[in-house]
Amino acid sequence: MSPRILAALCLVCAVSGFQLVDALTTRRTGPISSVRVVKEKPTATPTLTNSPLPSGNPSTPLPSENLPAQKQPQSLLELANACEKAGSPAQSRLALMEAISKLKPEELEGMLAVEAGNNDFFRSGRFDFQFAAKRLSEIAPEKAAALWLKTQAAHPSSDILLSSWAKKDPQAFASWSLGLPTDAQRALSGTMAQLVTEDPQRLMGIAAQLAGSPAGVSGARGAIAGMIAKASKGADPAEAIAYAQALPEGPMRTAALAELARWPSLDPGAHPEIAAALSELSPSQARRYLPQVTAVADKLPQGALRDSAYAAQMTGAAKKNPQAAAQKVESLSGTPDYPAAVRGFVEATATKDPAAAIEWALTIPQTGAQRSAALEKAAAAYFRSKPADALKWVKTAPLSSEEYLMLTGRTR
Amino acid sequence: MKPPILLSASLAAGICAGIAARWSEIASSPSASPTPVSDVAPSGVSIKSTISPLQDASVTEEVPLLGTSEKEDFHSLTPEKQRNALLNLSTHISKEGTCGDQLLMARVVNQLTFEQTSLLLESLAKPEDGKTVQPAAARTALLERLAALNPERALELGKSSQDPKATQTALMALAQKSGAEALKAMAQLPEKFRGSVMGEMRQGFNDGIGKATGTLSELTAALKANPELFDPKSNAEGTVRRLVGQVASQAATSDPNAAMRDLRKMASELVPAGENSKAAESALVAKIASQMTRTLRSEGGSADLVVFNSLAENEKNSFMVTLEAAAQFRRQGTEAAIQFAEKQSSEQFPKDAATGVWWALAQQDRPAALQWIESLPQGAFRDGALNSVMQESNFRTRSWGDTEQSIKAGMDLVSKRSQLDYFAVMAQQRRGDGTSSSEFISSLPLTDADKRELRRRMAPIQMK
DSSP states (O other): OOHHHHHHHHHHHHHHHHHHHHHHHHHHOOTTTTOOOOOSTTOOOOOTTTSOSSTTSOOOOOOOSSSOTTOOOOSHHHHHHHHHTTSSHHHHHHHHHHHHHTSOHHHHHHHHHHHHTOSOTTGGGSHHHHHHHHHHHHHOHHHHHHHHHHHTTTOGGGGHHHHHHHHHOHHHHHHHHHTSOHHHHHHTHHHHHHHHHHOTHHHHTTTTTTTTSHHHHHHHHHHHHHHHHHOOTTOOOHHHHHHHHTSOTTHHHHHHHHHGGGSTTOOGGGOHHHHHHHHHSOHHHHGGGHHHHGGGGGGSOSSHHHHHHHHHHHHHHHHHOHHHHHHHHHHTTTSTTHHHHHHHHHHHHTTTOHHHHHHHHHTOOSOSHHHHHHHHHHHHHHHHHOHHHHHHHHHHSOOOHHHHHHHHSSOO | OOHHHHHHHHHHHHHHHHHHHHHHHHTOOTTTSOOBGGGSOOTTSOHHHHSOOTTTOOOOOOOOBTTBOOOOBGGGSOHHHHHHHHHHHHHHHHHHOOHHHHHHHHHHHTTOOHHHHHHHHHHHHSOBTTBOOOOHHHHHHHHHHHHHHOHHHHHHHHHHTTOHHHHHHHHHHHHHHOHHHHHHHHHTSOHHHHHHHHHHHHHHHHHTOSOOOSOHHHHHHHHHHOGGGGOTTSTTHHHHHHHHHHHHHHHHHHOHHHHHHHHHHHHHHHSOSSTTHHHHHHHHHHHHHHHHHHHHHHHOSSHHHHHHHTSOGGGOOHHHHHHHHHHHHHHHOHHHHHHHHHHOOSSSHHHHHHHHHHHHHHHHOHHHHHHHHHHSOSSHHHHHHHHHHHHHHHHHTTOTTOHHHHHHHHHTSSSHHHHHHHHHHHHHHOOSSOOOHHHHHHHSSOOHHHHHHHHHHHOSSOOO
């Protein structure tokens, strides 16, 4: 035999021996084969090239010093608890990340599905769930999205199942979202807002698709919120306004323009497009911008938002100085803003002096929402503090039939 | 040696060499197989090129470091290169980092010595071009590494630099070694600084990584020596409660009755004797038990129920009852859950239990849960279920506090009677949306007759 053949044979045998050990170590492992807990000393730090992350690759097992050989974790919780034994929080976290990163998509999916039924309402907020969910979103987005649909109602922090995929492929994410029931589309608001808050341009590519979706509205709001977070006081909002106006006409554009009311030091009254968008919102939606518009109530177009702003302005003023506020309210008498101003004044004073507050409410001349609300507030406070007086008052008060029914539940 | 013998010996040697090589690789120590530098983002190399596509999340792509293809250990890089690599990786993690990036950060930091870690932290804090960078992920990883290597020393560094995050990570690591020692260390922090540290630490406990260890008697001794930590007005109370809750939960996993006995003993030893001492003891037990039931529910088994059942009425709260009822439903079904609700003696708790039961049922089958309401008699249980319809809807659609979504959920109810009951509950429970009951009722998609009926129910002045 020539030395060259002998050397070749030796090489073949060496490789065989190498593979034999590999085969033996592989056979010893269970379904979650690569899950091992590492202790700090000695810390097994496999080279990154030798233990690649993609699931399904055979990877170098780490020494198992804490887990009983026969008992491999069967759930994410067991896995996390086992990794706790690795040492400090940093070591526990590393061991857990190593273990999760080596799970196959179906193993991860199974473990996360079990956690969806966990009785702990807060379970999805924990690091192990968050990391596992993010990982599934990276390696098997379709499984992660299906799991989100099953878990999102029970677990508030399960949106991470979507975030990596949404960032990676916003178009696919948007298309998928449009096939969901409306309530599920609404539930994507957090994911959508997160997606575009980081990078508002992400929305532009999918805006047309999402024009009629509740997620589109959240995205539009989130994009502007992201710009506001980066804007310094006094920064020019022109670019952000142009961005908002480039969005499809309708709820998305309205939401984006309304959100601009929060721009640092911006006067919504000086930007008619923003004021107009604010006035298009429903009263409950508009209330989120009250802090920004209260001081400029007189610059807003007539409507629900202007009324709310005047009411809030007077409530604030009456809490500080009731007499000055009363004078201000008087000065608005005869104007369209008077009812809302009185309502705000009554809101602030009803508990302290309900009898006076109810007389103020009666000064609102026309019937309507402001008068009803003010009467209701003052009457409730009156009845709580002096029920006999309130009963006596209501019998003779100059109320319409509808108002009497509203305050007493009875017809006169 | 004859050729056949030589051949056999050579083959055997070859096999042995192969086996030895593979075992050696499997059992390799950090120093034997450190992370190649090419796997972390080095200075001068775009982080993009070192982070593989999201789909495979691999961190194995080979990128030469500054023109060299040789692999180096991360821990043997110059401090400047280490700093730059961590900065790049941290920036990437904060933007679009994958699990692979997070793992890579943990792996490379895991190679560092205390001194290296400490130096890197210092260098990260230095301004660059007049700007101080905030590499949150790198900083957190380095602080945790420091704490892992020597929590006591890390704590001293955190205290001396008045760094809440550094102090918090050290305390978490210390608590994992000994909860009592962590409490003693907390007590030594200046009060104002402790407030900042405790804020960070509460989040650490919520994260669920790193559990405090020890016994309740050890914690009692530490808290007796430092009673201010458990004072309800103290800035440490919330964190201490979580720490004690973790230790008590671990004890309760094996013997919940014994754990509760120990907890009551702890309360009696910590609360000074006086007029209201019994109430104060109950308050303390209630706070810890709330943590315990939450942890134990997550672990499975029925230890949470044992803990819950051992509590007096004034030691329970609404949220605890809601969650326990939901857990009962999931484990044992409707009948057991209703029995659980009926057993609650206060007026409010059956309502809270109903909220939990309905919520859990809705997770399984919402239409069936809506139909079930029709079979419930008027009373607290039904009110609780109706209240849950609103909460579940807000939760499921992530539209907390959204009046319009709550109205939509109410319209899903099967009968008009249930809808009116629901809106009456909703009218009472709305918070801060600024509308009056009359405005709210006007906005409902109901007939005028139904609105009149609601106005009658909601009338502020009740005529006899």
